[in-house]
Amino acid sequence: MGKTIAEKILSKKSGQDARANDLVLASLDFMMGQDGTAPLAIRVFEEMGGQKVAAPEKVAFVIDHNAPSPVEGVSALHKVMRKFAQKHGITLYDVGEGVCHQLLPEKGHVGPGSLVIGADSHTCTYGALNAFSTGVGSTDLAAALISGKMWFKVPETIRFVCHGRLPQGVYAKDLILYLIGQVTADGATYMAAEYAGEAIEALSIEGRFTIANMAVEMGAKAGLMEADEKVWAWLKDNGISGNFEEVKPDPDAQYAAIKEFDVSQLEPQVAKPHRVDNVAPVGEVAGTPIQQAFLGTCTNGRLEDLRIAAQIIKGRKIHPGVRLIVAPASRKVFLEAMNEGIIQQLVEAGAAVVTPGCGPCVGTHNGVPSDGENVISTANRNFKGRMGNRNAFIYLASPATVAASAIAGEIADPREFL
Amino acid sequence: MEIKGRAHCFGDDVNTDYIISGKYKFKTLDMKELAKHVMEDLDPEFAQKVKPGDFVVAGKNFGCGSSREQAPLALLHAGVGAVLARSFARIFYRNAINTGLPVVECDTSEIDPGDELLLDLEKGILKNLTKQKEIPVKALPPFMLKILRDGGLVAHFRKYGTFKLD
């Protein structure tokens, strides 16, 4: 009987014939902690009696969630991370480098066939490069730092086959919001998702990151894609060469379900407050006034996203009633966007650009909305209180929809601005 | 490992913020302090009522939300013996096993508040003593039982220095 991508990667890394629902102990290729989770992992590491990090070259800490630090308490935690990283020879990406999920691929730490954990729920992002990557807690990370390993329950897989090409003005974000709306926020709990089909193949790697990033919003453990020529070309363009080996699912692999969609008529989608699976076509919410717009995050803060937004915004002005906040996903993205004149265009139109990193996504700084305000955001979560205020309303959409809405002062269909 | 206690029942989608509200979890790493506020938004008296070994009983998707380990730790420090639910969110499930909190998937629809329950983790048997009924549970794999028996992954690593699961 054939195997899925998840079963194959976990078989290889555990040295066992791993099948769905088996438990395996597997060797990790890379592990990551960010400033919300690494400090606790360091404490647990010490409680466990950890002396040495098993493979420091396979570890990175990223200071991105509260960067630069807004308060003393956070500064102290950042210091703990820096000290630990230095002591154990771990790579530390400090303030201004960018969001963890942009940095790990960009810096060449992950690639086809890799097995990766991160103490952050959106670690599933690297599935776009054919890596099995998943979010874990601080104790898992601590144990992995000591042993280089982690236990996994091998997930069953749901395969999503997306036929047709996305129409003009409709992007990867619209596609994944639509899929989440279809299967709901716990529709893939404990499973892996495999994404395939013409619509996925036609996407850039950046678009594919957006899809894999949100696999966890349907409850999935990992969001996986095959490594086609585009993946290898992307690695090469970024100067990445590693010991990577692509993993394809077998034609007779066993799936929990295969779901097929024709996306050639898809419209721009919006997730309404306060659930990611509360999804509607943009027409249904168009006209909703907004006070803040946010372009950034590990979902949609990449160069392509900024480019799409700038194309819409260029030569226009942000609506006077709207704050547009932009957080490039990494320093590299920031620099490239500067070179292309994108940052100039956004700032001239009235945008506020903040440090590469998570920005206001997780609600600790950089743009906490006020009571009763509506925010349109390119992020991946719109839970109550997510951006730091339980009385605000968050709508999730593509960079194009966010840009169009920032100009209109209300939720707007980006196709009218192209 | 036998666990005996009374049932405290909750509904579907109990998220990590309901288990321990963000306003406490960012303030302190003192688990005893956090335990005083566990489940407070759903049942303000829960922390006072719960006795060592008692069960938290819930519907589907228990523990959804953030990956913070304060959620299982707060339950554990409040004295909760095990959580029974129809299904668990993935990261909570891992964190529970890793921190030494037994979690068991089963049909919880016929358990009522106050029912006395007996769980034998090793044998994978759950009995509702009040209703004199046995409830089928998904037995925990030896792998996870071993971690639970050691008292969680920290204690396991203290003992063996690495994963020792066979």
Ligand code: SF4
């Ligand atoms: S950008 Fe938002 S979702 Fe992504 S890692 Fe940062 S806080 Fe999490």
